[in-house]
Amino acid sequence: MIPELGHFALILTLCLSLALAVFPLFGAHQGRASWMAVARTAAAGQFVFVAFAFGCLVWAFVHNDFSVLYVATNSNSALPTPYRIAAVWGAHEGSLLLWVLILAGWTLAVATFSRNLPERMGSRVLGVLGLIMLGFLLFVLTTSNPFDRLIPAAMDGNDLNPLLQDPALVIHPPMLYMGYVGLSVAFAFAVAAMLEGKLDSDWARWTRPWTIVSWMFLTLGIALGSWWAYYELGWGGWWFWDPVENASFMPWLMATALIHSLAVTETRGLFKSWTLLLAIFGFSLSLLGTFLVRSGVLISVHAFASDPSRGLFILIYLAVVIGGALALFAFRAPKVTSRQGFRLLSRETFLLSNNILLVAATALILQGTLYPLFMDALELGKVSVGPPYFNSAFLVPIAPLLLLLGVGMHAAWIKQDGQSLFERLRGVAIVALAAGVLLPWAVFGSTSLLTVIGCALGLWVLLSSLIQPLARLREGKGLTRGLVGMSVAHIGVAVCVLGVTITSAYNIETDLGVQPGETVTVGGYDFTFQGMRRVEGPNYIADEADVRITRDGELVAELKPQKREYRVQKSPMTEAGIDGRMSRDLFVALGDPLGGGAWSMRIQYKPLVRFIWIGAILMALGGALAASDRRYRVAVRHRRREKEPVGVPAGEPA
């Protein structure tokens, strides 16, 4: 009964999203206040019903209702309860339901926090979000209903994919979806501005915090995914340039460009068509990611649910949503552009180059991701594009981006005096270059051109980000959250670059067979294989190794890497043992038994690998600070106070 209630609630949500899509958009077009007033109520109702439906599915999982096909395929009575809840988004149908739930959440948030928007604008934004919701709900209900029954019911479930039975995977998809779907808000603002035919600094000020917040979630989501791949896939890699990873990285790059482009639009009223285009691209790439993952047009290690008929639906949806927005752009963008001058040496130029380089990086990744598909479609043969292409293609736009980033932060709007800029940065540049050349060499005893470039650029961005906040503190001036946020996020970029550089250059990796009692030395650490034991988990049995790590006779850590066999799906899983410190990770993964008690192991020494994820956390933190800057909060409060005496506040149901 409860699954049917969930199904019914989803149908009701569909009706409400239809109302949300139709009335506010037409109401705004024809100036009918009563039609526009539907928006907020419909947004709230939509959220309530989809949350109810989601709750029903969670209930079915928690209570092991194996008469629901989706539950029977993705859960098991022996599965621990937290993973039963995570199993809700462990496969296609449920992750779409999560997508829809989060979209409804964002829509409700926009309805709640944007009461200061002009009524037409607010209605159009919500209407566009309703349209997006409508399409996705139709997709869920027609091709991917998670409440389909299995008659007769299964005795027990097929269990959740063991790869996904992991704490990081419990929160990785929700985080990532918060980011993906959050970009729909910037998209909706862009479409609304184009419908309105008006795009001003106010618009940029409304759009920017939403963009930053979704970017923040996307950053954390990607970092979690990378962290999960690092310790759960078992081989110590943290980025594979897999199509699905690329699908999350491309919207991130776009959102990063959008945040910077919005800064120009907000402050100077420039780059308007860029901003619109980036807002469209950001969400389009999120949708494209969904299409690529779900349709099976590309091979990926993540493609656990691909089905061409679903692919066709998403393709049509993509064509309507993205094609529609881009067509609107072609007609309306010429109207909103403004021409104001700025000198070659100015913050505008730097932010423009930021946009161009980030778009170039995205284009290169997109090309690499889709190249196999292009070749196949043109019948030119089947090819695969691997990490070597992506690594070098990505470096080309990113190295100059980092170089310019260090300068751009200090350039003034409109016109910057070259001499003073040079004097300000000269010291930092020399220190960064010298340290980039010497530090890795002094610490690790060897270096290479790429290492020098990476370290120098990382240190350059790091030191350059510190100049402004330190100078303001020294002068006794206060710091705004906007400024601190910018610095922290850029420091995050620097930390991440340093982590990637050092860990790629000085990572030591050995695969070898070890006998019990044998000691192996890797990176100055002695790894002693003390023996194996059998361990039993709730739904798996594992071989667990006991590895004692010492350095100069002193105990550093005891690691217990496991090789698990999950009972239901019979798939072996590697659970790496990791001793993590800020300065390095020691990583032991179990291979296979070699007979006679010996096991093959992969032992790795990974210096500064944590910097990669710490950098991502700093970026997200910087985003949080910037999004909560006073000027966004004040704008809201200020407007509210203005409105209060005027009887019925604008934007409220009349």
Added chain:
Amino acid sequence: MLRYLIPVVVFAVLVGFFWVGLGLNPGEIPSPLIGKPAPIFELPRLRDPEQYLNNADMQGQVSLLNVWATWCFACRQEHPILNEIAESGVVPIFGLNLRDQRPAALRWLEQLGDPYAATGFDGDGAAALDWGVYGAPETFLVDADGTILYKHIAPITHGVWRDELLPRIQAAQNRQ
């Protein structure tokens, strides 16, 4: 103001590609070599570069040619199953070690076991090119007279072995 039309036009082209792409199966790679004699090849053996592995070594019996490399993530996943097949003695497996380093490849076999009757070392990938190999792992089923019967791309799993390879191998062996 034609430049504002560029994004939508580019997107339309992309959608066209996706449309075509939906009808294609990226996992299915037809090999023009199926049913044809295997390409002539001669490679130095991995263990002993003085000796060679060539078509003659594979003649006279149904055999598998498995393309592998130490840089190939999926090959590691496949390896235990190759060991099982070799142990069962159903069919000899020849290895083609693709664009690899000799010491790394030897260490790999030492650690994970060596299921191969013999392995050819294809350092520059020239032989693999003749065989139409596009990546690793790939496995060819070759008849006793040297005809390529079947090609499997991606790692061999128990399912692939049971459903795709074993029936074809047995059919070929029965014909013999």
